[in-house]
Amino acid sequence: MKVTAKNHDDVSALLTVTLEKSDYKEKVEKQLINYAKNAQVPGFRKGKVPLSMVRKQYEAGIAFDEINKQVSDALNNYINENKMRLVGQPVPMPVNDFNHNAESLEVAFEVGFEPEFSIDLAKYEAPHYKVEASDKEISKSIENMQKRFAEQQPQDEINDDSYIVLEISQVVEEGTEGEHNHQPKTVTVSAENKEAFNLVKGLKMDESLKVSKEQLASDETLAKELGFSKEEAEHLHHAQVEVKVKDFYSLKLAELNDELFTKVYGEGTVKSEEELRAKVKSELDEYFQQNADVHFVNKILEQVTEKEEVKLPEAFLVKWLLFSNQNVQSEEQAKEILESEKAQLKYQIMEGKLMNDNDIKLDYADILAQAEQLVRNQLAIYGIHHLGDEEIQKYAVEMLKDQEQVRQISSEVAMAKLKDIILEKATKKETSISHDEFLEEIKK
Numbered sequence: 001m002k003v004t005a006k007n008h009d010d011v012s013a014l015l016t017v018t019l020e021k022s023d024y025k026e027k028v029e030k031q032l033i034n035y036a037k038n039a040q041v042p043g044f045r046k047g048k049v050p051l052s053m054v055r056k057q058y059e060a061g062i063a064f065d066e067i068n069k070q071v072s073d074a075l076n077n078y079i080n081e082n083k084m085r086l087v088g089q090p091v092p093m094p095v096n097d098f099n100h101n102a103e104s105l106e107v108a109f110e111v112g113f114e115p116e117f118s119i120d121l122a123k124y125e126a127p128h129y130k131v132e133a134s135d136k137e138i139s140k141s142i143e144n145m146q147k148r149f150a151e152q153q154p155q156d157e158i159n160d161d162s163y164i165v166l167e168i169s170q171v172v173e174e175g176t177e178g179e180h181n182h183q184p185k186t187v188t189v190s191a192e193n194k195e196a197f198n199l200v201k202g203l204k205m206d207e208s209l210k211v212s213k214e215q216l217a218s219d220e221t222l223a224k225e226l227g228f229s230k231e232e233a234e235h236l237h238h239a240q241v242e243v244k245v246k247d248f249y250s251l252k253l254a255e256l257n258d259e260l261f262t263k264v265y266g267e268g269t270v271k272s273e274e275e276l277r278a279k280v281k282s283e284l285d286e287y288f289q290q291n292a293d294v295h296f297v298n299k300i301l302e303q304v305t306e307k308e309e310v311k312l313p314e315a316f317l318v319k320w321l322l323f324s325n326q327n328v329q330s331e332e333q334a335k336e337i338l339e340s341e342k343a344q345l346k347y348q349i350m351e352g353k354l355m356n357d358n359d360i361k362l363d364y365a366d367i368l369a370q371a372e373q374l375v376r377n378q379l380a381i382y383g384i385h386h387l388g389d390e391e392i393q394k395y396a397v398e399m400l401k402d403q404e405q406v407r408q409i410s411s412e413v414a415m416a417k418l419k420d421i422i423l424e425k426a427t428k429k430e431t432s433i434s435h436d437e438f439l440e441e442i443k444k
Contacts, residue, residue, distance in 0.1 A: 001070065003078040011115050011313040015078065015090070016108045017071045021101070024066045028100075031062045063100035071107050085114040085352065087313055087345070088320035112313030112320065114349050118357070119308060121425035126299035128428035129292040131438045133284035141280050145264055146253035153250045158201050163190050165247040166200065168226055171210060171240040182237070185227040186246070196225035200245060208244035216241070288435055295442060297419045300426045301351075310346045314338060351418065360417045362410055370413050371396035371405075 001023045007013045032051065035058055039049045075090060090109035098105075133141075155162060169184035189196040199222070203209065216223040216233040223233040226243065254260045261270040270276050321334040328334050354360075375395045379387060399405050433441070 001074055003074055005078075008315070009313075011087075011311050012110070012112045012316040014093075014108055015075060015111055016106055017074045019067060019070060019074075019105045019107075021103050021105075024063065024070055027066050028059065028063050031066075032059060035062075060100060064098075067100065067105065067107075075109060079111075084111070085356070087112045087114060087349070088317055089324065091316070091319050091323045110316055110319055112316030114353070115311045117308070117310065117353070119304060119350065119354060121300070121304075121354075121422060122427060124300050124303050125427035125429055126296050126303070127431045127441075128296045129431050129433045129438055129441070131285075131288035131292050131433055131435050133281050133288060134434060134436075137284060137435060138277055138280050141284060142256070142276065143253070145260065146256070147251055149254040149260060149263055150251035151254075153252050155248055155250055158203070158245075158248050159250070160191055160201075161250050162201070162248045163188055163251065164197065164200055164245060166196075166226070167244045167246045169242050169244075170236060170238040171242050172238060187225070187227040189225060193225040195219070195222040200243060203245045205245055205248070208242050210240045210242055213239050213241075288438070292438065293419060293423060295438075296426075296428065297422045300422050301347075304350055304354075305343075305347050308350060310349055312342065312345060312349075354421065355414060355418055358418075358421045360414060360421065362413055362417075366413045366417075367400065367406065367409050368393070368396055370409050370416070371399050374409070375399065 001017070001019050004016050004018070005013050006016070032054055036049050036051050036054045037047050039054055040046055041049045041053070044050075078084075079086065090111045093108040093110065095107060152163075158164060165186065165188050167184050167186055170182050187196075189200070191197050199211075200209070211222075211226070213233070213236045216226070216228060216236070220230050220233075223230065226241070228236075254263075256273050256276065258271070261276060262268075264270075265279065270279055317338050318331060318334045321328050321337055322331065328337065372389075372392050375392050376387075400409070
């Protein structure tokens with residue numbers, strides 16, 4: 001058995017697997033003998049069925065399976081040994097006259113693969129921002145902690161410091177009772193939700209008002225504050241929604257004392273308001289810097305994608321789309337799909353090239369560590385900062401039982417490692433900037 005390659009160009013080739021009858025004859029014969037030993041055929045005792053009868057009925061199918069297995073193994077071995085980074089999957093060429101008794105067989109495959117090229121990250125430069133938390137941002141973060149553990153206090157009427165609980169339901173028009181029975185939404189708004197708050201602040205307990213579908217569809221901010229996505233607002237089944245006040249209250253913020261420090265960070269970690277501000281600043285600075293690092297990496301990758309030339313096996317990819325996707329009915333349709341996906345495909349090739357050239361590999365410990373960090377982040381949203389490592393790991397292991405989570409987390413780990421490589425090798429233009437300025441830069 002051998003594999004030969006005939007290159008069409010430097011990104012596509014025809015690979016031909018040649019099998020001699022001797023490569024598979026012995027294995028086919030052994031399987032036929034096993035079939036004969038176990039076959040149950042009327043008129044014959046078990047194990048006494050003539051081999052000629054078994055051969056006539058089963059040989060072609062067994063030979064086909066064995067040939068297919070050996071061809072697949074030979075093809076994969078050749079691709080791996082020659083370190084071919086395929087684009088798409090091999091496309092088998094038609095075999096017009098398949099005869100398992102022939103002295104030799106040839107099966108050919110069209111393949112497309114990535115071109116040989118290199119990326120010198122050092123020649124790329126982008127701003128690398130140093131972002132520090134301001135006193136205002138630190139105070140806001142601490143206030144959010146106090147709100148998270150605040151005490152609700154009833155009010156006689158809605159004030160500017162009120163939190164208003166709203167029940168929002170679609171108004172069913174007369175004659176359509178029972179159609180599209182939607183569950184009401186419950187949302188809580190405060191002065192920070194300016195549009196929704198201004199809409200209802202003049203109401204009393206159990207009073208309501210109506211908002212038209214057109215108003216929600218045209219005012220994305222109001223729709224969002226009332227709990228509707230843009231798509232939901234545009235596709236409401238009824239012409240109006242009713243917004244009713246179900247409750248309102250003020251918050252007595254939790255005091256900045258040991259009780260709050262312990263609830264947020266665990267016992268003994270923070271002992272004073274000064275230490276709390278230092279701790280919060282450290283956390284915000286770290287979070288802001290992570291975002292600044294990602295921004296730098298994205299800018300470098302944008303430049304790499306724009307400036308590096310990557311030749312694609314376009315003729316092969318058209319064949320592959322026609323072969324692998326039953327919804328693609330014509331060469332013109334395949335070319336249109338390829339054109340729309342070309343930029344993303346080039347990006348993936350360059351990303352893979354950077355990972356391969358920098359020997360970026362993943363192992364279970366990396367993936368588990370990332371899952372544990374995700375668990376910590378999720379718990380932090382609810383103000384839980386002091387769960388033990390053993391408990392964190394238990395939640396992470398449970399998360400990794402979901403294969404989709406494993407795939408997504410693996411991708412995040414790979415990108416984190418690539419980020420570290422780019423941060424190390426690409427040229428940084430160090431720049432100090434406030435967080436507000438950084439947010440404006442991201443919007444650009």
